[in-house]
Amino acid sequence: MINLLILPILIPLLTAILLIFIGKFVVLQRIVALVSTLATLIASIVLLFTVKNEGIQTLNLSNWTAPFGITLVSDMLSVLLVTTTSLITLCVVIYSIRSIGVERERYYYYSVMQFMLVGVNGAFTTGDIFNLFVFFEVMLMSSYVLIVIGGTKIQLRETIKYILVNVISSAIFVITVAYLYSVVGTLNMADISRRIAEINQPAILTVVAVLFLIVFGLKGAIFPLYFWLPGSYYAPPTPILALFGSLLTKVGIYSILRTYTLFFYHDTGYTHQLLGILAIITIIAGVIGAIAYWDVKKIIIYNIIIAVGVIAFGISVMTEESLKGSVFYLIHDMIIKAALFLLIGVMIKITGTSDLRKMGGLIKKYPLLGWTFLVAAFALAGIPPLSGFIGKLLIVRGSFAAEEYVGALVVLMSSLLVLYSVIKIFIHGFWGTPKDFKNEDRQPVHFLWFPSAILVLAAVFYGVGAEYMNTLISQATDVLVDPTIYIDAVLKE
Amino acid sequence: MEFLMAIIIGILFASAVYLMLSKSLLRIIIGTGLLSHGAHLLILSMGGLKKGTVPLLGENAKAYVDPLPQALILTAIVISFGVTAFFLVLAYRAYQELGTDNVEEMRGNEGND
Numbered sequence: 001m002i003n004l005l006i007l008p009i010l011i012p013l014l015t016a017i018l019l020i021f022i023g024k025f026v027v028l029q030r031i032v033a034l035v036s037t038l039a040t041l042i043a044s045i046v047l048l049f050t051v052k053n054e055g056i057q058t059l060n061l062s063n064w065t066a067p068f069g070i071t072l073v074s075d076m077l078s079v080l081l082v083t084t085t086s087l088i089t090l091c092v093v094i095y096s097i098r099s100i101g102v103e104r105e106r107y108y109y110y111s112v113m114q115f116m117l118v119g120v121n122g123a124f125t126t127g128d129i130f131n132l133f134v135f136f137e138v139m140l141m142s143s144y145v146l147i148v149i150g151g152t153k154i155q156l157r158e159t160i161k162y163i164l165v166n167v168i169s170s171a172i173f174v175i176t177v178a179y180l181y182s183v184v185g186t187l188n189m190a191d192i193s194r195r196i197a198e199i200n201q202p203a204i205l206t207v208v209a210v211l212f213l214i215v216f217g218l219k220g221a222i223f224p225l226y227f228w229l230p231g232s233y234y235a236p237p238t239p240i241l242a243l244f245g246s247l248l249t250k251v252g253i254y255s256i257l258r259t260y261t262l263f264f265y266h267d268t269g270y271t272h273q274l275l276g277i278l279a280i281i282t283i284i285a286g287v288i289g290a291i292a293y294w295d296v297k298k299i300i301i302y303n304i305i306i307a308v309g310v311i312a313f314g315i316s317v318m319t320e321e322s323l324k325g326s327v328f329y330l331i332h333d334m335i336i337k338a339a340l341f342l343l344i345g346v347m348i349k350i351t352g353t354s355d356l357r358k359m360g361g362l363i364k365k366y367p368l369l370g371w372t373f374l375v376a377a378f379a380l381a382g383i384p385p386l387s388g389f390i391g392k393l394l395i396v397r398g399s400f401a402a403e404e405y406v407g408a409l410v411v412l413m414s415s416l417l418v419l420y421s422v423i424k425i426f427i428h429g430f431w432g433t434p435k436d437f438k439n440e441d442r443q444p445v446h447f448l449w450f451p452s453a454i455l456v457l458a459a460v461f462y463g464v465g466a467e468y469m470n471t472l473i474s475q476a477t478d479v480l481v482d483p484t485i486y487i488d489a490v491l492k493e
Numbered sequence: 494m495e496f497l498m499a500i501i502i503g504i505l506f507a508s509a510v511y512l513m514l515s516k517s518l519l520r521i522i523i524g525t526g527l528l529s530h531g532a533h534l535l536i537l538s539m540g541g542l543k544k545g546t547v548p549l550l551g552e553n554a555k556a557y558v559d560p561l562p563q564a565l566i567l568t569a570i571v572i573s574f575g576v577t578a579f580f581l582v583l584a585y586r587a588y589q590e591l592g593t594d595n596v597e598e599m600r601g602n603e604g605n606d
Contacts, residue, residue: 130565137572144579156587157599160518163580167525168513170576174532174569181562182539 220252325394
C-alpha cells in the first residue's frame with residue numbers, strides 16, 4: 001500500500017487524458033468526471049486514515065533514495081488539504097453539470113479541471129522544491145485554460161493580465177530555486193531543511209525567504225501582490241470561480257506555511273515580521289474591498305483576501321497555537337469559500353445579475369437557499385460553534401500569548417466587518433420585496449443548491465466536530481513545530 | 494566566466510522588464526520569453542559552470558560537472574515553451590475579439606461599481 005499517496009495525483013491525471021478522447025460525448029464526460037473525482041476523494045480519505053495511524057507516508061519515485069530522487073511526502077497537513085481539495089472538486093463537478101453549459105463542456109472543461117486537481121494535489125504532496133514548481137505550473141496552465149474557457153470579452157481581457165502576472169512569478173520562482181540550490185546544493189525539502197540547520201541560516205537565505213514570499217504571495221494574494229486577483233477572478237463563471245477562490249490562493253498559502261516552518265525557522269526576526277506586517281495590511285485592504293462593493297462576486301472575492309491575511313498572520317506569529325489556528329482556518333476557509341461561491345452562483349442564476357441592488361426577496365421563494373446561505377455566512381464570520389470560530393480563536397489566543405496585540409485586534413475587528421459584508425448580501429438579496437426575474441423558472445435551482453449544501457454541511461461538521469478534528473490538526477501542527485519529524489520521516493535515519 | 498554570465502543575465506532581465514512595460518501585447522510576450530531565458534541561464538550559472546568532465550560512470554576524472562541544473566533547465570524550458578505558445582494563441586484570439594493589441598485599450602470596468 002506504499003503507493004497509496006500517488007493515487008490522488010494519478011487518478012485525475014489518467015482521467016484527464018481519457019476525457020480528452022471522449023471530448024464530444026458530454027453525458028459520458030460528466031459520468032467519468034464524477035466517478036473519478038469520487039475515486040480521488042475515497043483514495044485521499046483512505047490515505048488520511050493511513051497517515052493518522054501509521055504516521056508520515058513517503059514515496060521515492062523510481063526507487064531513487066531520498067535526497068537524490070523526487071520524493072512524495074504525505075504528512076497530516078498535506079493529506080488533509082488533499083482530502084478537502086478532492087471534496088471541493090467533487091462538489092464543483094456536480095454543480096457544473098447543470099450550470100456551466102454544453103459549449104464549455106465540449107471544449108474539455110472537465111478534462112482541464114482534472115488537470116488542475118493533479119496540480120493542486122501534487123503541490124500539496126510533493127517533497128521536492130523543484131517538483132513543487134512543476135506542479136504549480138500544471139495547476140497554473142489548467143487555470144489559464146479554465147479562466148478563458150468560453151472566450152467572452154471580459155475573460156480574454158482578464159486572462160492576459162492573469163497569465164502575465166503568473167509568468168513573471170514563475171520566473172521569480174525559478175530564480176529563487178536557483179539561489180537556494182546554489183546555497184544548499186539540494187532540492188529535497190527535508191534535505192534542504194537539514195542543511196540549512198547545519199549552516200545556521202546565513203544572511204543570503206533571508207533573501208531567498210523574501211523571494212519565496214514574493215512568489216507565493218503573488219499566488220496567494222498577499223498585500224501588495226493581490227492587485228490582479230479581484231479583476232481576474234471576476235471574469236470566469238461561478239463554478240470556476242469557486243474552484244479558483246477555494247484552491248489556488250490556498251496553494252500559495254500552503255507553500256508559505258511549508259517553507260517558513262521547514263526552512264526559515266532559525267532566524268525569524270526579519271522574515272516573519274515582514275510576513276506579519278503584510279498580513280495585517282492584507283486583512284485591512286481586503287476588508288475595505290469587501291465592504292465597498294455592491295456586487296456579490298466582488299464581496300466574496302475580497303473575503304478571500306481577508307482570509308489569506310488571517311492565515312498568513314497566524315503563520316507569522318509562529319507559536320504552536322497560532323500555527324494550529326492557521327491550519328484549522330486554512331481548511332475551514334477552503335470549504336466555506338467554495339460553498340459561498342456556489343451559493344451566490346445560485347443567486348446569480350436566479351436573478352440574472354450579480355448586482356445586489358437589483359436583487360431582493362429571494363427568501364420568499366427559496367427559503368432553503370436563504371437559510372443555507374445564512375449558515376455559511378455565520379460560519380465564514382466565525383460564530384461559534386461553526387467552523388470559522390476555532391481557527392480564529394486559536395490564532396488570536398496564540399498572538400496575544402506572543403504579545404502581537406495589533407494583529408490580534410485587527411483579526412478580531414475584521415470578523416465583525418466580514419460578518420457585515422456577508423449579511424449585507426443576505427439582507428439585500430434575500431429580504432425585501434420580491435422582484436420578478438427573467439428566466440427565473442427555467443433555472444435548476446434545487447440541483448445547484450445540493451452541492452453547495454454538501455459543502456455547508458461539511459463546514460458545520462468541521463465546526464461541531466472540532467474535538468475530533470483537533471486530534472488530526474494537532475498531528476499536522478506537530479510536524480510544523482518540529483521539522484525533525486518531517487526530516488526523519490523522509491530521510492529515514 | 495560566472496561574472497560574464499551575471500552581466501548577460503542582467504541584460505536579459507533588463508530588456509525583459511523594458512519590453513513588458515510597453516503597451517503592445519506582442520512585445521510583452523517577447524519580454525516574458527527573455528525573462529524565462531534569463532532565469533534559465535541563472536540556474537545554469539548557479540550550479541557552477543564547467544568544472545570537470547561529463548558526469549558519466551567510467552570517466553575516471555577528478556571533477557564532474559553538476560548535472561542537476563541542466564535537468565532543471567530542461568524542465569523549465571519545456572514549461573515556458575508551453576506557456577508562451579498558449580500566450581501567443583490567447584493574444585491572437587484577444588486581438589480578434591477585442592479588436593486591439595494595445596493593453597491600454599483593454600481596460601474595462603464591468604463589476605466595478
